[in-house]
Amino acid sequence: MAGRRFEAEVGPVAHGGHCVARVQDRVVFVRHALPGERVVLEITEGTEGDRFWRGDAVEVLVSSPERVAAPCPYAGPGRCGGCDFQHVALPAQRDLKAAVVREQLRRVARLDVEVSVEAVPGDEDGLRWRTRQRYVDLPGGGRGMRQHRSHDVVAVDQCLLEAPAGPSYEVRGRVFEVPDGGFWQVHPGAPEALVGAVLEALDPRPGEAALDLYAGVGLFSRFLAEAVGPSGRVAAVEGDRAASALSERNCPGVLVRAGDVGGVLAGGLPPEWDRADLVVLDPPRAGAKRAVVEQVVRRGPRAVAYVACDPAALARDVAIFAEHGHRLASLRAFDLFPMTHHVECVALLVTDG
Known part of the structure; x- marks a missing residue:
């Protein structure tokens, strides 16, 4: 065909x-x-x-x-596959993303949720935001980008999503160490937006115990530790050992464990972590999945902040939380990847008990 x-x-x-x-x-x-x-x-x-x-x-x-006319000459059928929505006005792109999040939650989690995708400072009308960019090296010194779902390469001069400067690892006056090539949000406004959304959702209180799962280099752990204070405690669990090692330096006083999140929750934490007041989940695109969700709910948190880059995985995991009495209390969505179909969500899950 x-x-x-x-x-x-x-x-x-x-x-x-x-x-x-x-x-x-x-x-x-x-x-x-x-x-x-x-x-x-x-x-x-x-x-x-x-x-x-x-x-x-x-x-x-x-x-x-x-x-609208695509701002990039390499966007369109048969050309670079990096952008999905350059032919769409920026506000309408966000409406499309909101519709996808709503549809996934309705279809998978049986929830009708109002969704509005928020713009985030740091890009230029949806361009110049990608602080880490990969090109394909071409023979003769040129560079290119791959076509959609293909290994074929389109020669380009420059990607219009590429930011003029690399990432800043400073958030709210705190500097984070990040491994070379390690994960860090690529949109300049993403760390601040996500930290703000997570703290607003969880409302951490002095003396509480908080678990930061898929913690990376400790972005959320650092601010959770400051919020719960010396009478509280924070544990950070991360599968990437280089990132986990740096989170110990980024987050003084935080208990750090490196390893598969499900495995660590099943038997890699001290007994006092059988209970937790707060949990942050920031899994990769595949989501947390049942085994991790059930380990989380077993600890009886009053609130879970779920940071999701895939609406389908989020909806599936929200449905699993619902099986265990945790309801979706709020959801915010952020346009951290303009011109693409990707969207980042922060969901708050709570119990009524």
Whole structure:
């Protein structure tokens, strides 16, 4: 089917940076389109026997009022695959992301939640925010970016998402050590936005015990430790040993454990950590999953702040929390990855007991 073209009406946005269309009773996930448009789409992946196909909108017959000219000359069908939404006005990009978060929570967790994706200071109209950028080295000294779902490379002069300066590891006057190539949020405004959202959600109190899971270099641990004070305690658990070692230096007085989060929770913490008042979960894209969620709820926290970069994984884990009596009390979403379909959420889960 690859290469065949069809005319189609574009339906709603879907998780993953595309919209849904139907061709010959087959679902097609279409990039470079907007809901309500009529387009000519070209199939990029799929055979007659597949349940769904993938495609690109290669011609727009009836355009959405939210469609704009992409600022980057390398964005579009058959070009660089790094951006999903350069053809969409920035406020509408956030509306699309909010719709995806709402749909995932409704479909997976059976929750109807109002979602508004918040802009974060630090980019320039959705550009110049990526403080760490990777290019593909080309023969002769050039560089390029990969096409969507492909190893093919498009030669580029520069990515317009690339920030003029590298990351700053200072947040609220505290400086963090980060391993070379180690994880740190790439949007300049992300650390402050997430720290603020987590602290606001948890409202940590002096004397409380807080677990920071998937703690990285201790971004949340540092501020939790300051909030609970000398009468409280914080433990940070991180699978990457280099990041975990640095979190000991970044977070004086915090108990640090390196290892698989589920394994450490199951038997790698002192007995006093069988109970915790607060928990921060900041897992990778796959989410925390059942084993970790059940280890968290077993400790009886009054509040859990779940930092999620994938709405589908978040919705799945929120549903698991609900099985154990923890309800979604609030949710904030942040546009930390403008021009792409990615969105970061901070969910607060609480018990009514």
